[in-house]
Amino acid sequence: MEESIGSHRVHDVYADVTEQERAAYPEFALYDAQRELQRRGDDTRSMSGGWDLAKYMNLAMLRKIRAMISDKNWFVFIDTDTFVDWDNLSTLLEHLDPAKRMYLGSPVWLPGLQFAHGGSAYALSSGALDALDYAAQSPQEPLYSQFGFNTTELCCGDEALARALKPKGVSLKGYWPMFNGETPATLSFGKDLWCEPVVSLHHLGDNEMHHLWRWSEEWKVKTMNSRPLLFRDLFQFIAPNITSSMEDWHNIDERTAISPSRKSSHASFGHCEEACVADQSCLQFVHDGETCTFSRHIRLGKARTPEGTRKFVSGWNTARIRKWALTHECESAHWLRSNP
Known part of the structure; x- marks a missing residue:
C-alpha cells in the first residue's frame, strides 16, 4: 500500500498493474480488499493470503524501480x-x-x-x-x-x-x-x-x-x-x-548430523555425551530420549519442546570447541567465486 512510515515513503508496487490484469488472477482479490480497507481507514493486518499475492511482487517491483530510478x-x-x-x-x-x-x-x-x-x-x-x-x-x-x-x-x-x-x-x-x-x-x-x-x-x-x-x-x-x-x-x-548442556533444545542441523556407531550411545544423554567425548571429531550432540546424534560443526540451535516421549537435550564439548576456534585462524578473507 502507498503510505508514509515516519520519514520513509512506502511505494505500492502493484499500483501500475491494471484492474483488467488483476481480475485475471484471484490472488489480487486480497489486494483490492486491502485498498478498500485502507481507503476506509480500517486495519488490514488480520487478512490472510499475503504469501500467494507476494509471488507477483518481484516483476511489478522491478518495473516500478526502473521507472523511478x-x-x-x-x-x-x-x-x-x-x-x-x-x-x-x-x-x-x-x-x-x-x-x-x-x-x-x-x-x-x-x-x-x-x-x-x-x-x-x-x-x-x-x-x-x-x-x-x-x-x-x-x-x-x-x-x-x-x-x-x-x-x-x-x-x-x-x-x-x-x-x-x-x-x-x-x-x-x-x-x-x-x-x-x-x-x-x-x-x-x-x-x-x-x-x-x-x-x-x-x-x-x-x-x-x-x-x-x-x-x-x-x-x-x-x-x-x-x-x-x-x-x-x-x-x-x-x-x-554455548554451555555444556541445555534442556528442551536442539543444536544439530540435519545436514551435518552423524549417528554414532556404538549402540550404547543412544541409551541416555550421559551415554551420548561419553560417546561424543570418545570421538575426537565430535564437537556437540543431542539426545532426544531415543537416539543420540553428533555433529562436527558448531551450532547454537534453538528451543524445541518435548514431542510425546521425545525430550530434547543438547550438549556441547566446550573445551574442544574453544580449542577448535582458537586453532583455526584466517590469514585472509575467503571471497568466494560464484557457483554456478
Whole structure:
C-alpha cells in the first residue's frame, strides 16, 4: 500500500498493474480488499493470503524501480528480517561490472533453474535490470504474461524473476554462504563456514536484529573497520550462549548430523555425551530420549519442546570447541567465486 512510515515513503508496487490484469488472477482479490480497507481507514493486518499475492511482487517491483530510478549501478533487495553487512556487500560489488548482466544471491536449485533466495538478499546490476526491457513494453501489455510463463503456477516471486531473466541471458551467480538464509544461532560453523565474509543473514527477529546490529557496529569500532566481518568473527556473537548442556533444545542441523556407531550411545544423554567425548571429531550432540546424534560443526540451535516421549537435550564439548576456534585462524578473507 502507498503510505508514509515516519520519514520513509512506502511505494505500492502493484499500483501500475491494471484492474483488467488483476481480475485475471484471484490472488489480487486480497489486494483490492486491502485498498478498500485502507481507503476506509480500517486495519488490514488480520487478512490472510499475503504469501500467494507476494509471488507477483518481484516483476511489478522491478518495473516500478526502473521507472523511478535509472542512474544506479546496483539494486539490492532484502526482506524486513534480513541482516546485511553493507560494507562487505559493497566490497563484493565493487569488484564486479554493473554494466554486465549480473544477478547475485544464495541459490535455490530447481530442475534447469537456479533462483536467488529472496530472504537471503539478492542483487541485480543495472545491466540485468535493463535486460528485462520494461521500457520497450506497452503499458497495455499484461505484465505477468509477457515473459512466457504462468506466475500462478510458480512457487514464489523469486522464481518468477529468475524465469524472466533466463531467456535474456541472465543466470544466477550463487554466492552462498556469504549470502545466507540462516540466523547466527542456526549457522553450522566449521571449515566451510569460517573465513568467508558475512554478507547477509535471514529470519532475525526484532530483538536479535537490534543486538546483532549493535554488536557488529561495536566490532567495527574495535577493529577500526580494518577488515571484513567473517563468519569466524560472527561466531563470537553466539559463543557466550554455548554451555555444556541445555534442556528442551536442539543444536544439530540435519545436514551435518552423524549417528554414532556404538549402540550404547543412544541409551541416555550421559551415554551420548561419553560417546561424543570418545570421538575426537565430535564437537556437540543431542539426545532426544531415543537416539543420540553428533555433529562436527558448531551450532547454537534453538528451543524445541518435548514431542510425546521425545525430550530434547543438547550438549556441547566446550573445551574442544574453544580449542577448535582458537586453532583455526584466517590469514585472509575467503571471497568466494560464484557457483554456478
